[in-house]
Amino acid sequence: MPDSLERVCLSGDYQAFVRQQLDNPYALYDRLRKLDPIHWCKPMRCWLLTRYSDVFALLNDSRLSTNRGGLYLDLLTPENRLLAGPLVNHINTWMLTMDEPRRTRCRRLVSLAFTPRMITGLRPMIERVVGELIDHLSKQGPVDFMREFAEKLPAYVISDMLGIPREDRDHFQEWAVALTRFSAAAGPELNNFVVPASTGLQKLIELFDPLISERRLKPQDDLISSLLLVEENGEQLSQEELFAMCIFLFIAGQDTTMALLGSSVWLLSQDAEQFAELRAQPAGLVEMAVEEFIRCESPVPRGVRRAKKTFQIDGRQIEQDQTVILLIGAANHDPARFPEPHRLDIKRTPNQHVGFGRGPHFCIGAPLARLEAQIALLEIARRVSTLRPLTDHPQWTTNMGLRSLAELPLEIDVA
Numbered sequence: 001m002p003d004s005l006e007r008v009c010l011s012g013d014y015q016a017f018v019r020q021q022l023d024n025p026y027a028l029y030d031r032l033r034k035l036d037p038i039h040w041c042k043p044m045r046c047w048l049l050t051r052y053s054d055v056f057a058l059l060n061d062s063r064l065s066t067n068r069g070g071l072y073l074d075l076l077t078p079e080n081r082l083l084a085g086p087l088v089n090h091i092n093t094w095m096l097t098m099d100e101p102r103r104t105r106c107r108r109l110v111s112l113a114f115t116p117r118m119i120t121g122l123r124p125m126i127e128r129v130v131g132e133l134i135d136h137l138s139k140q141g142p143v144d145f146m147r148e149f150a151e152k153l154p155a156y157v158i159s160d161m162l163g164i165p166r167e168d169r170d171h172f173q174e175w176a177v178a179l180t181r182f183s184a185a186a187g188p189e190l191n192n193f194v195v196p197a198s199t200g201l202q203k204l205i206e207l208f209d210p211l212i213s214e215r216r217l218k219p220q221d222d223l224i225s226s227l228l229l230v231e232e233n234g235e236q237l238s239q240e241e242l243f244a245m246c247i248f249l250f251i252a253g254q255d256t257t258m259a260l261l262g263s264s265v266w267l268l269s270q271d272a273e274q275f276a277e278l279r280a281q282p283a284g285l286v287e288m289a290v291e292e293f294i295r296c297e298s299p300v301p302r303g304v305r306r307a308k309k310t311f312q313i314d315g316r317q318i319e320q321d322q323t324v325i326l327l328i329g330a331a332n333h334d335p336a337r338f339p340e341p342h343r344l345d346i347k348r349t350p351n352q353h354v355g356f357g358r359g360p361h362f363c364i365g366a367p368l369a370r371l372e373a374q375i376a377l378l379e380i381a382r383r384v385s386t387l388r389p390l391t392d393h394p395q396w397t398t399n400m401g402l403r404s405l406a407e408l409p410l411e412i413d414v415a
């Protein structure tokens with residue numbers, strides 16, 4: 001194995017690995033894909049897969065499970081292990097990480113409430129919020145696009161959908177972030193997130209508990225009420241499943257969409273020609289453009305799996321219970337699948353990216369995320385004539401499970 005790769009992945013210097021990922025994950029992905037596409041990463045104690053063909057196939061492979069089992073606990077100090085017990089139990093009840101056959105049952109029940117019709121019905125509300133947020137931007141000087149737009153839109157949409165009172169929204173973000181940081185962390189850094197994530201979980205339970213009880217007594221026109229009412233063959237979501245669903249939908253739908261909105265505007269600000277093309281034909285290009293933003297800077301850069309049994313892939317032996325990281329961000333930049341993969345091309349066709357995953361865990365919120373991003377970018381293309389970033393190197397967040405800008409200071413001209 002060549003030196004450079006050994007230094008990053010085999011040195012045991014986990015922080016170096018993380019920094020490298022954040023500064024330019026695509027260079028590292030390219031090296032891994034070329035030199036060792038099925039790579040055992042010692043500091044993270046996991047397999048890293050970077051080829052599109054492997055990631056595409058294994059996202060839909062029943063030899064791998066999304067259930068983390070004891071994965072988190074193994075990495076914690078004894079004190080943190082005690083503290084994290086309830087947290088880990090809760091994460092294992094999320095739809096993404098739950099064991100079969102319960103997961104498929106839950107997904108079916110949730111799909112009865114989270115329908116395409118329900119999502120389409122949100123369009124007028126999303127259009128109104130986007131319009132208000134752009135009006136707000138027009139009254140500012142330089143703005144941090146992440147704070148003033150990208151973070152607000154999905155938080156408003158998901159809160160409206162779940163029926164969360166507006167005045168409570170700001171706290172949530174903080175609690176949800178704490179929880180996702182823990183759930184997305186790997187390696188020794190997991191220990192840093194135990195306390196904030198436990199507090200965040202407690203606060204979210206305190207928030208959803210009365211909301212669920214109120215809706216049980218008096219259903220309203222929101223997703224919690226619909227989730228309470230779904231029933232198929234006499235089966236309903238249990239109280240525990242309902243809690244987990246509300247919390248997971250809340251956190252799964254926020255930072256991901258925020259990340260997509262931020263990256264989209266950043267990418268457009270770096271390519272005046274393609275921004276001009278989008279502005280010239282917003283309705284005709286926006287759907288393709290959104291898919292390309294998801295491919296270029298995939299907000300969920302990886303899927304985490306555990307091997308249910310020992311198996312071979314391309315001559316490498318994956319042992320039972322080992323962690324396998326399917327690097328979605330790397331797959332979406334594989335030159336074997338996407339010509340000139342590092343180039344933004346808002347008219348790219350075909351564009352069969354795996355940014356929303358694939359197979360049994362395909363993102364249930366993809367239609368909502370697409371709708372929010374399309375409405376936002378359509379309006380930005382129609383109303384914003386200039387996007388001038390105030391930095392050449394915006395900071396990315398340090399969350400390895402989320403590819404998102406931490407801030408995006410911009411000067412913009414709004415019509």
Ligand code: HEM
Pocket residue numbers: 059066095096097107158248249250252253254256257260294298299300302303304328354355356357358360361362363364365366368369
């Ligand atoms: C741009 C925004 C989004 C991206 C890029 C994204 C990406 C993903 C990906 C890659 C997965 C599969 C993970 C895996 O296989 O390990 C996933 C699953 C999931 N997503 Fe999203 N997501 C986004 C927005 C949303 C929204 C808005 C919601 C809901 C409000 C949502 C809810 C979920 C749920 C519930 C799952 C688990 C599905 C299952 O396991 O059956 N996501 N998402």
